[in-house]
Amino acid sequence: TKSTRPQRLLKAVQKHATRGDPQSVISAIDHFCRHSEWAMNVGDEKGCILDSVVSELNPEKVLELGTYCGYSTVRIARLLPPGARLITLEFNADYAAIARQVIAWAGLEDKVQLVEGASGDWIPRMKEHFGIETFDFVFLDHWKDRYLPDTKLMEDCGLLRKGTVLLADNVICPGVPDYLEYVRNSLSYKSCYFKSHLEYTKAEDGLEKSVFLG
Numbered sequence: 001t002k003s004t005r006p007q008r009l010l011k012a013v014q015k016h017a018t019r020g021d022p023q024s025v026i027s028a029i030d031h032f033c034r035h036s037e038w039a040m041n042v043g044d045e046k047g048c049i050l051d052s053v054v055s056e057l058n059p060e061k062v063l064e065l066g067t068y069c070g071y072s073t074v075r076i077a078r079l080l081p082p083g084a085r086l087i088t089l090e091f092n093a094d095y096a097a098i099a100r101q102v103i104a105w106a107g108l109e110d111k112v113q114l115v116e117g118a119s120g121d122w123i124p125r126m127k128e129h130f131g132i133e134t135f136d137f138v139f140l141d142h143w144k145d146r147y148l149p150d151t152k153l154m155e156d157c158g159l160l161r162k163g164t165v166l167l168a169d170n171v172i173c174p175g176v177p178d179y180l181e182y183v184r185n186s187l188s189y190k191s192c193y194f195k196s197h198l199e200y201t202k203a204e205d206g207l208e209k210s211v212f213l214g
């Protein structure tokens with residue numbers, strides 16, 4: 001039977017990347033997506049912006065909503081200090097299976113906990129199930145119509161603290177208008193836009209960085 005795109009992406013990683021070398025995994029995925037098949041990873045251009053936000057913050061507790069094949073998981077986890085933890089939620093079991101293998105190939109499995117399920121179901125269980133008090137950094141890259149309800153849910157569950165940084169992918173393409181309107185107008189957030197391009201294309205896209213003010 002025909003392979004899936006995530007399976008072909010994993011094959012490219014296993015063929016071209018060096019085990020335990022996260023940068024080679026990132027480069028192998030970017031090469032595959034640029035020269036073989038487009039895939040919805042955050043990509044290299046927005047990925048550099050993601051890197052700079054993470055490096056500046058040095059977060060201990062990270063939440064990623066939407067793992068897909070684990071590309072941004074690897075980008076973030078490779079920059080985390082020893083002892084820091086990244087929890088990543090993926091709804092699609094097939095994507096999750098591929099992501100686990102990509103994360104393992106990068107040698108980052110000790111820093112990452114991949115959880116299969118819907119963000120709306122798992123966010124209320126973060127404290128009791130993972131012993132998380134609050135998150136330092138949240139990367140939003142899942143269903144675009146879940147960004148706003150899940151942000152409000154994280155607020156209501158007390159998972160955000162003064163200074164928690166939310167970084168949202170795809171705020172232009174596919175777009176998250178309700179989320180943007182909220183974080184840009186709420187007195188509880190200081191928000192700014194990083195203009196970029198949709199991964200591996202010339203179309204405009206960008207990342208919105210929003211600091212929770214408590």
Ligand SMILES: Nc1ncnc2c1ncn2CCOCCNC(=O)c1cc(-c2ccc(F)cc2)cc(O)c1O
Binds near residue numbers: 146198
């Ligand atoms: N734990 C969870 N809870 C809830 N939902 C969850 C979940 N885990 C996953 N999901 C489901 C959704 O996951 C994938 C979401 N990402 C995208 O859809 C996406 C699409 C494009 C795109 C596509 C086509 C174009 F033409 C132009 C742009 C680009 C991107 O960068 C994207 O990120």
Ligand SMILES: [Mg+2]
Binds near residue numbers: 040042141169170
């Ligand atoms: Mg995205």
